[in-house]
Amino acid sequence: MDYLKIKLEKIPRIGLRYAPILKKLNLETVEDFLLHFPFRYEDYSERIEIADLQAGEAATVMGEISQSKMVRTWKKKMMITECFVSDETGTVRAVWFNQPYISDSLTVSKGVRLSGKVSEDRNGLFFGSPAWELSSRTPTNTGRLVPIYPETEGLTSKWIRWQMQNLIKYADALIDPLPENILKGLHLPKLSEAVKSLHFPKTLQEFELAQKRFAFQQIFLVQLATQKVKISWDKQNAVSMHFNEELIKKFVSDLPFTLTDAQRKAAFQILKDLEKPLPMNRLLNGDVGSGKTIVAAIASLNAIKAGFQVSIMAPTEVLARQHYESICKIFASYDINIGLLTNAYKLINNFEFPILNFESNQNDECLKIKTLKIQSKLEIKNSKLQSIKNNKLSKEQLIAELRNGNIDIIIGTHAIIQEAVKFKNLALVIVDEQHRFGVAQRAYLQQQISKINDGLPGKIPHFLTMTATPIPRTLTLAYFGNLDLSVLDEMPKNRKSIVTEIITHSKRKEIYDFVEKEIASGHQAFIIFPLVEESEKLTELKAATQEHEHLSREIFPKLSLGLLHGRLKSTEKEKVMQDFKDKKYDILVATSVVEVGIDIPNATIIIIEDAERFGLSQLHQFRGRVGRSDKQSYCFLFTGSKTTKAKSRLGAMEKTSNGFKIAEEDLALRGPGEFLGTRQSGLPDIAMEHLANAKLIEIAHDYAEQTLLDSPDLGNFPLLQKELGKFQANIHLE
Ligand code: ADP
Ligand code: MG
Numbered sequence: 001m002d003y004l005k006i007k008l009e010k011i012p013r014i015g016l017r018y019a020p021i022l023k024k025l026n027l028e029t030v031e032d033f034l035l036h037f038p039f040r041y042e043d044y045s046e047r048i049e050i051a052d053l054q055a056g057e058a059a060t061v062m063g064e065i066s067q068s069k070m071v072r073t074w075k076k077k078m079m080i081t082e083c084f085v086s087d088e089t090g091t092v093r094a095v096w097f098n099q100p101y102i103s104d105s106l107t108v109s110k111g112v113r114l115s116g117k118v119s120e121d122r123n124g125l126f127f128g129s130p131a132w133e134l135s136s137r138t139p140t141n142t143g144r145l146v147p148i149y150p151e152t153e154g155l156t157s158k159w160i161r162w163q164m165q166n167l168i169k170y171a172d173a174l175i176d177p178l179p180e181n182i183l184k185g186l187h188l189p190k191l192s193e194a195v196k197s198l199h200f201p202k203t204l205q206e207f208e209l210a211q212k213r214f215a216f217q218q219i220f221l222v223q224l225a226t227q228k229v230k231i232s233w234d235k236q237n238a239v240s241m242h243f244n245e246e247l248i249k250k251f252v253s254d255l256p257f258t259l260t261d262a263q264r265k266a267a268f269q270i271l272k273d274l275e276k277p278l279p280m281n282r283l284l285n286g287d288v289g290s291g292k293t294i295v296a297a298i299a300s301l302n303a304i305k306a307g308f309q310v311s312i313m314a315p316t317e318v319l320a321r322q323h324y325e326s327i328c329k330i331f332a333s334y335d336i337n338i339g340l341l342t343n344a345y346k347l348i349n350n351f352e353f354p355i356l357n358f359e360s361n362q363n364d365e366c367l368k369i370k371t372l373k374i375q376s377k378l379e380i381k382n383s384k385l386q387s388i389k390n391n392k393l394s395k396e397q398l399i400a401e402l403r404n405g406n407i408d409i410i411i412g413t414h415a416i417i418q419e420a421v422k423f424k425n426l427a428l429v430i431v432d433e434q435h436r437f438g439v440a441q442r443a444y445l446q447q448q449i450s451k452i453n454d455g456l457p458g459k460i461p462h463f464l465t466m467t468a469t470p471i472p473r474t475l476t477l478a479y480f481g482n483l484d485l486s487v488l489d490e491m492p493k494n495r496k497s498i499v500t501e502i503i504t505h506s507k508r509k510e511i512y513d514f515v516e517k518e519i520a521s522g523h524q525a526f527i528i529f530p531l532v533e534e535s536e537k538l539t540e541l542k543a544a545t546q547e548h549e550h551l552s553r554e555i556f557p558k559l560s561l562g563l564l565h566g567r568l569k570s571t572e573k574e575k576v577m578q579d580f581k582d583k584k585y586d587i588l589v590a591t592s593v594v595e596v597g598i599d600i601p602n603a604t605i606i607i608i609e610d611a612e613r614f615g616l617s618q619l620h621q622f623r624g625r626v627g628r629s630d631k632q633s634y635c636f637l638f639t640g641s642k643t644t645k646a647k648s649r650l651g652a653m654e655k656t657s658n659g660f661k662i663a664e665e666d667l668a669l670r671g672p673g674e675f676l677g678t679r680q681s682g683l684p685d686i687a688m689e690h691l692a693n694a695k696l697i698e699i700a701h702d703y704a705e706q707t708l709l710d711s712p713d714l715g716n717f718p719l720l721q722k723e724l725g726k727f728q729a730n731i732h733l734e
Contacts, residue, residue, distance in 0.1 A: 003170045004031035013166060021154050030170050033163070037198050037214075038147030047113075051089035054640040055120035056610075062113045062135055063087035070103045085112060092118075093126040102132075111135035115146075147199060164199050171195045177723040178217055182703055188213040212696070219697055221727045223704035224714070229443045230281070230482045231708070236450060236460045238279035239427045241306040243271045251301055254333075255294070257492065263291050266486035267298045270464060273484070274302065274428070280462035281446070285471060286488025287659035288624030289495065292466045293323070295488070296430050297330045299464060300409055304336055308427035309402070309454075310409045311461075313416055315433065318574045318581075322599055323432065324411040331409075339402070341412035341421070417445070423454035429461045468624070469617065470659035472667050489660055498627040500635045500654050502611070502647070511636050512555055515605055519559060519586045523631065524602050527551065527589045528622055529609035541567045548589045556587060564590040592618070601629035611637035611653075612646035616666035619650075620659050 007029060009019035019028075027033050047060045067084040081096040081103045094114055096102050106112065116130030131146075149160040176183070176191040183190065189197065194210035201207030248271070252259060259267070266284055273280035286292050300310040312327070314320040324340040331338065401407050405424030410416060414431075429449050433442075442465065450460045476485060503511055515525050529547055544565035552561045562585035564576045573593065580588045581600050588603075592614070606626045611619060619637065627633035637650050652665045707717065714721040 002173070004029060004034075004173050006030045008033060011163075011167070014163060018155070024153075025150065030167055031174070033167060034171050034174065034195055034199075036149065036160070038157075039150050041147050049089040050085070050087050050092050053092060053118050053125050055118055055125060057640060058115070058117050060113060060115040061085065061087065061092065062111070063092075065106055065108050065110050065112060066091060068103060068106050068108055070100060081106065085114060093123065094130055094132070095126060096129050099129075105134070106132070147201075161199075168196055168199060175719060177719040178220070179707075179717065179720070182220075183213075186216065186699065188216060212693075215693070216696060216700060217723075219700040220704055221724055223700050224707065224720075224724055225443050225727065226482055227704055227708055229446055231712070233279060233281055233446060233450070236279050237277055237458055238462050239308065239425075239456060239459050240277040241274040241303055241308065241427065243275050244302055244305055247305055248298060248302060251298065259294070260291065260488070260490045260492055262286070262488045262490040263295055266488060267295050269484075269486050270295070270299045271302055274299065274462055279450075279460050280464060280484070282464050282484040282486060284464060284466045284486045284488065286466070286468065287470050287491070288468045288621070289491065289628065290488035291492055292432075292468070292488060293326055294330070295486075296432075296464065296466065297327060299428060300327075300430070301331070301334065301336075303428040303462075304408045306427075308425050309405060309407070309423050310428045310430065311416055311423075311426055312409065312411045312430045312432065313414050314412075314431075315414065316570070316574055317413055318577050318598055319432065320412050327409065327411060337406060337408045339407040339410045341402075341410050341416055414445075417448045417452060421453075423452065425456050426452055426454045426461050427456070427459075429463050431463075431465045433465055433467045469621065470663045472660065472664045487660075489658075496627065496630065496632055497657050498623055498633045498635050500623065500637065500657070502637045502639060502650050502654060505638075505640055508638070511607065511638075514634075515587070515607070516556070516559070518605055518634075522602070523604040524580065524583065524585070524600065525587045525605035525607065526603060526622075526625055527587060527607045527609065529589075529591065530613040541565065544589070544591055551587070551589055559586040561585060561587045561589055564588060564593060566591055566593045592622075598625070599628055600625065601631075603628075604631050604633045605636070606634070607636045607638060609638045610640070611650055612639045612641040616649060616652055616662050617659075619653055620662045623653070623657075624659075 007019070008014045008022050008027065009016050011030070014022070022028070022033070025036065027036055047062055050061050050063060053059055053061065063085040064087075065083055066086045067082075069082050071080045071082060072078070073080060079098050079100045081099060083094045083106050084091050085094060086092075092114075111134065112132055113135045114127050114130040114132050116127045118125055119128050120126070147157070147161065149157045171192045174192045174195060178188075178191070188194075189209055191213075194213040197206045197210035198214070201210070248267075266286075270280070270282060270284075273282060284292055284295060296312065300312070303310050312320075312323055314323055321340065324338065328338055399421055402410060403422045403424055410421075417429075429452075431445060445465075446463060449463055452461060470489075519525065529543075544563060544567070548561060548563040552559075562576050562580050564573060568576065576588070577598055579585060580603075581598070583602065603626050606622055608614065608619060608622055614622070623635040626635065635653075637653060639646065639650060641647070652662060656662060656665075707714070707720070711717060714724065
């Protein structure tokens with residue numbers, strides 16, 4: 001009997017009561033459950049002094065019991081065990097409800113260790129039902145890594161741990177997708193062993209080895225995926241475009257600024273790629289504000305003037321519109337037709353001003369044309385467009401304008417490739433990923449792009465993707481596989497640096513006053529805060545709403561505050577961002593979902609609450625939301641944390657504004673036990689740590705190469721093939 005395939009509802013302690021809840025996490029069978037990994041570990045291993053405790057933080061303290069008593073509340077008929085624990089620096093209270101047996105062990109003058117969340121009431125700070133043990137014992141529940149699982153409404157990590165204990169024995173039946181010779185060669189544990197170690201790490205070494213195994217598996221799959229894409233991409237043809245040096249030189253010299261050396265180099269690399277009859281596959285990696293758009297524009301101009309069409313895609317409508325606006329400005333004096341195409345099939349053809357605005361009808365079948373102001377200096381050179389100006393334009397006609405080549409450059413969301421859009425001669429596709437795009441996502445996108453329908457049979461478009469997440473050089477192979485890379489590691493000169501400051505609770509008021517002053521002078525601010533209980537969606541909603549209410553009522557009663565959180569639909573999120581951009585709010589309160597890449601030049605302040613809970617790279621991304629104009633901008637990192645680790649980590653933000661340096665630092669500082677990324681569950685995050693392991697990456701790269709040589713379609717490795725399929729499924733482009 002295959003125990004792994006047993007449905008969870010058949011498991012006695014789960015049953016019909018919990019199975020539907022687990023299904024929401026996509027867990028249906030015992031196997032699914034076993035592969036539901038902790039997405040982080042509460043690190044109770046760093047003990048702090050009692051005087052340093054802060055309300056709201058999880059912590060471990062050690063001390064001696066100075067008082068212990070049991071009280072019965074007559075109202076609620078509850079037994080409360082109350083203890084006072086002291087170390088050299090102070091005393092803290094701990095309470096447990098309805099666990100009377102605890103008081104037998106917690107007697108005065110015993111040494112104990114407490115781990116848990118610190119709360120505050122009118123009697124001061126206290127631990128509410130903390131994990132505890134006598135300090136003479138080796139730590140198991142406290143002072144160690146405690147796995148925390150992705151939760152859902154109605155299920156706690158504790159419950160999952162408990163069930164896992166019951167089911168872990170079935171892990172032995174798991175079949176390993178990794179070929180045995182590879183595991184042996186690397187001295188890595190089998191899948192079954194590794195699964196057990198991740199759920200119940202006995203020793204740190206055992207846990208790290210398990211982690212390394214999954215990291216290897218992840219990197220190996222990434223390598224397989226990217227190498228497969230590369231093999232098939234490199235077999236294709238593309239149009240070779242003449243590098244119009246004269247045109248580009250003129251364009252560059254007409255810019256209101258001088259290009260940085262990094263921009264020059266990247267543009268040159270791209271233009272050289274476009275000359276080849278092979279499809280480009282290049283990533284332009286540059287920090288926020290490093291000037292990627294102009295590099296993309298140079299490539300586009302060259303392609304358009306060589307007679308081809310270009311498409312620029314962004315993950316959201318707001319970002320697409322933003323690109324559209326900057327491209328319109330950049331090409332204002334060039335005779336280029338620029339279109340904007342988004343999910344709603346809006347098309348605006350524009351040289352300098354919007355002249356046509358096709359709006360989606362209710363039924364989406366027919367698109368109405370609104371003629372906006374036509375300025376006299378604007379010539380409509382395109383007779384076809386003029387002829388349809390006063391008519392209705394169907395979706396088909398709209399596509400026809402792309403089809404017959406009337407539109408030179410089309411900007412939009414990924415909808416462009418997902419819908420049945422046809423082109424006359426699309427020869428360059430630029431994708432602005434903004435955030436870190438997964439390898440699988442990029443592979444999928446490339447596949448779609450190579451299928452784009454146009455009048456260039458046998459040729460696929462050149463492909464340029466742009467990301468604003470600096471990746472340490474040591475990681476590029478792991479992350480990008482065999483992609484060609486151009487890096488903008490240099491900022492345009494005359495950029496004002498963003499004043500960054502770590503703020504402890506006592507200075508809060510001062511900062512709030514400063515925010516009011518800035519807003520009074522017409523600026524806007526972001527306030528970012530982490531989630532209270534990660535991945536608890538309902539809690540996110542509640543926490544976000546509460547935070548927003550608190551700030552609106554008590555701190556900034558005279559200002560208008562918008563709210564952005566992960567529970568909003570993507571169209572709702574876009575509306576909030578747009579409203580903020582349109583200055584309908586003074587302050588945008590947001591969870592970490594705040595749109596990467598959105599340009600709000602008027603925002604000059606970003607406050608990040610509980611900053612220590614974010615990774616450095618993420619903090620740097622947040623900081624990039626401000627400083628997008630010539631106004632002085634500020635980033636305030638609020639923290640209550642007293643641990644030295646957290647402080648030195650945040651200190652890096654004060655010291656440098658170089659995203660690549662921060663990424664390196666982030667990587668270096670993240671020792672075992674600290675995990676990057678709390679968004680996703682399962683393998684990728686667990687593997688993140690080891691992605692820094694250059695040696696492991698090289699090994700994975702070589703093994704992947706060898707494996708694909710042996711079996712190009714992985715036919716000889718059916719389990720691996722299946723795993724790769726899973727890895728590539730579930731692609732979300734946003
Ligand atoms: P990102 O890399 O984040 O996409 P953008 O392309 O949006 O950055 O550029 C940010 C701003 O910097 C834009 O206003 C752009 O015009 C300006 N910019 C780009 N390159 C330079 C440069 N070499 N010197 C000065 N300003 C520049
Ligand atoms: Mg950009």
